[in-house]
Amino acid sequence: MNPAALLETAALMGLLVLAGGGYGGLYGAGRLWSRPALVRAGQACWLLAFAIALLIAVRTPLDVGWKLLILASALVYAVIPPATWRFLQRLHGDEESRP
Amino acid sequence: MSVDTMPAAEPLYRSQRLALRYFTAAIALFGVMIVFGLLSAAYYLFPSMLFNTLNFNTSKIMHIDVLVIWLLMAFVGAVYWYLPKELGREMAGIRAAEITFWVFCVAVALVAATFLLVQYGSASEFTLWFINQGRKYVEAPRWAAIGIVAILLVFSWNVVGTCVKARRMTGIMWVMVLDLIPLVVVYLDAFPADTNMSTDLYWWWWLVHMWVESTWEVLIGCIMALVLMDVMGTSRRIVEAWLYIEVMLVLGAGILGLGHHYFWIGTPQYWLAIGGFFSALEPLPLLGMVVHAVYDAGMHRLKTNNQPAFYWITAEALGNFIGAGIWGFMMTLPQINLFSHGTQWTVSHGHFAFYGAYVCGVIAVMYVARQRVTGVPMLAGRTWRWGFGLLNLGMVGMVMALLLAGMAQAFYGRAIGGSTLMAFTTASENLWFKSGMYARMLFGVVFAAGYVALVYDLLRSPRRAPAIAAAPEPA
Numbered sequence: 001m002n003p004a005a006l007l008e009t010a011a012l013m014g015l016l017v018l019a020g021g022g023y024g025g026l027y028g029a030g031r032l033w034s035r036p037a038l039v040r041a042g043q044a045c046w047l048l049a050f051a052i053a054l055l056i057a058v059r060t061p062l063d064v065g066w067k068l069l070i071l072a073s074a075l076v077y078a079v080i081p082p083a084t085w086r087f088l089q090r091l092h093g094d095e096e097s098r099p
Numbered sequence: 100m101s102v103d104t105m106p107a108a109e110p111l112y113r114s115q116r117l118a119l120r121y122f123t124a125a126i127a128l129f130g131v132m133i134v135f136g137l138l139s140a141a142y143y144l145f146p147s148m149l150f151n152t153l154n155f156n157t158s159k160i161m162h163i164d165v166l167v168i169w170l171l172m173a174f175v176g177a178v179y180w181y182l183p184k185e186l187g188r189e190m191a192g193i194r195a196a197e198i199t200f201w202v203f204c205v206a207v208a209l210v211a212a213t214f215l216l217v218q219y220g221s222a223s224e225f226t227l228w229f230i231n232q233g234r235k236y237v238e239a240p241r242w243a244a245i246g247i248v249a250i251l252l253v254f255s256w257n258v259v260g261t262c263v264k265a266r267r268m269t270g271i272m273w274v275m276v277l278d279l280i281p282l283v284v285v286y287l288d289a290f291p292a293d294t295n296m297s298t299d300l301y302w303w304w305w306l307v308h309m310w311v312e313s314t315w316e317v318l319i320g321c322i323m324a325l326v327l328m329d330v331m332g333t334s335r336r337i338v339e340a341w342l343y344i345e346v347m348l349v350l351g352a353g354i355l356g357l358g359h360h361y362f363w364i365g366t367p368q369y370w371l372a373i374g375g376f377f378s379a380l381e382p383l384p385l386l387g388m389v390v391h392a393v394y395d396a397g398m399h400r401l402k403t404n405n406q407p408a409f410y411w412i413t414a415e416a417l418g419n420f421i422g423a424g425i426w427g428f429m430m431t432l433p434q435i436n437l438f439s440h441g442t443q444w445t446v447s448h449g450h451f452a453f454y455g456a457y458v459c460g461v462i463a464v465m466y467v468a469r470q471r472v473t474g475v476p477m478l479a480g481r482t483w484r485w486g487f488g489l490l491n492l493g494m495v496g497m498v499m500a501l502l503l504a505g506m507a508q509a510f511y512g513r514a515i516g517g518s519t520l521m522a523f524t525t526a527s528e529n530l531w532f533k534s535g536m537y538a539r540m541l542f543g544v545v546f547a548a549g550y551v552a553l554v555y556d557l558l559r560s561p562r563r564a565p566a567i568a569a570a571p572e573p574a
Contacts, residue, residue, distance in 0.1 A: 003514035006438050007506060014429040017382045021420055024386045028393030062434055065372075069379055076383060084390040091337050092398070 001061050009060040012052055016070070019049035020077040027081040042081065050074045111472070112183040114190035114257075117197055119472065121176025122465050124204055126554060128169035131211075133550050135161040137543050143536040157218050160231075160238050161211065166453070167236060167311065168207055171247075173461035174318055175254055178275070180468055181325040182258065186267050191260030192253065199253045206246045210239045227291070236307055237289040244289045251286060255279040270339035274346060275321040278314060285310040297365030304360040313353045319460050320345045323412070326463055330408045331395060341391070344384075352380040362433050363440060371433040378431040385424040392416035405470050407483040407556075411463035414491060418455025426451050426498070438513040443535065444505025451498040462553070469557055486553030493546025497539050504535025 001009070022045035030038030053074035057067040111119075135158050142148055142155040182190050190196065213230055220226030227233075228241045237244065258279060262272055288306035293299040324338040358374025396413055403409040426448040430439040439445060470478045508526045516522020526532055 001434055001514070003510050006435060006514050007510055010429045010435050010439070010506070013432070013435070014425050017425045017428045020382065020386050021389055021424065024389040025393055028390045029397070032393060032397035062432065066375065066432055066434070069376065073379060073383065077386060080383065080386045081390045084387040085394070088391060088394045091340060
């Protein structure tokens, strides 16, 4: 890995998780306050995260295995906020319906 | 009992009074840690400062070891605070716990005095036993390490004994009791027994990663579960469900995530794949935690009777995501870690992750205790915001500065310079690195100001304000 690629790869990795966090935060806020625009902004963050993962796959000198792992992670990111939200709603819903 | 109906003069359990002593000691040591942090930062700007009087390594030992001790004291205090509330009776072995507290304080003072006044000894058994064990994070001499084991055993007896005497076990207490096993056993790695450097480091990382990271993470998870029920009125069933998920994640990804410490210490090559793979999985649960934090904050519409505790809990969720998730992921793969490990980049990650995962959580517990002791129905006001704002601003500024400096080291000293001594020196003279060190010092002072504001707010008499209408009802 050359010096420039080191910084570029590290920055892309950090931005990937940051974009994922942006997705989680905005998606959650959008669902909470029933604001579709925020949910869409969150989804845009996920698209950004996936684009960053693609950039990592295309531009960085990581081995193929690591690139596949990062792409798979980015795909899993798409599922986590909606799945977590549903789980939380079910958990709280069950709790409220208990006598 | 909800906090808005809490009488001011309701007596505390003895274990809760002991918890207050632990919190006091912890917050005092937090200050000591900051003083030596600032001093350590100053050495980077003035390398010959206090040469041969108090060298950099001693200051750094104080900074790091005090960090471990003050957090440990805060955890013990938090458990002592909540144990009677959770199990409905006074803590078992309270007298032993009270004695242990003073033993702990005296031992910490003696070890600190040894570090500052004696500093180092010859390469002998005497040095290991009475001066310094020479292992990062656990430099305390062997007698003190034995003392910590004894303290942890008493602490374990307090927890288990109270459960037995109360004839009651909750899900949170089951997790805590099981966590006591690694809390005591893994700490035994603090005693060096191997002269082979690789083998020694192999086990030493168990202490740092498994004890300080995994075991503590489960312990703070239990504490935060109790805090969430207390401050936000979250139901027991919900916090226990999340606690079980956290334990599964710690067991699933956290334990083998240890592998990212095994990249460059002489362990077999397969650790590169194991460590990289499991470390790459670690941001995934943190993303779920971000969603959960938004959900909880929103569901309570940011209303609570203890604003400082609530904000510190939220800061913990976000700080953990950024510090451990983003900062950790940047440098966790072996190809990048080859260049970044041991630079200020790692220091940046360490500061942010510790702060997010632990410091914010224990400050939240201290505010819970403060509300209970003062008996105010609504803990709000402006003063706590200064502590909250300055500490967070100081920490974010420090980690950004350290990141800048660390990237300069990795870029110039490692990737371009090839990790030679000359390259290290050149990187240390680089403008980016030096700017980062100055900025770190500046934000360190901001952090220290935040600490002063925090202590002032914790000590002053709160103004009474009316409780909000929808006070949380603990489950």
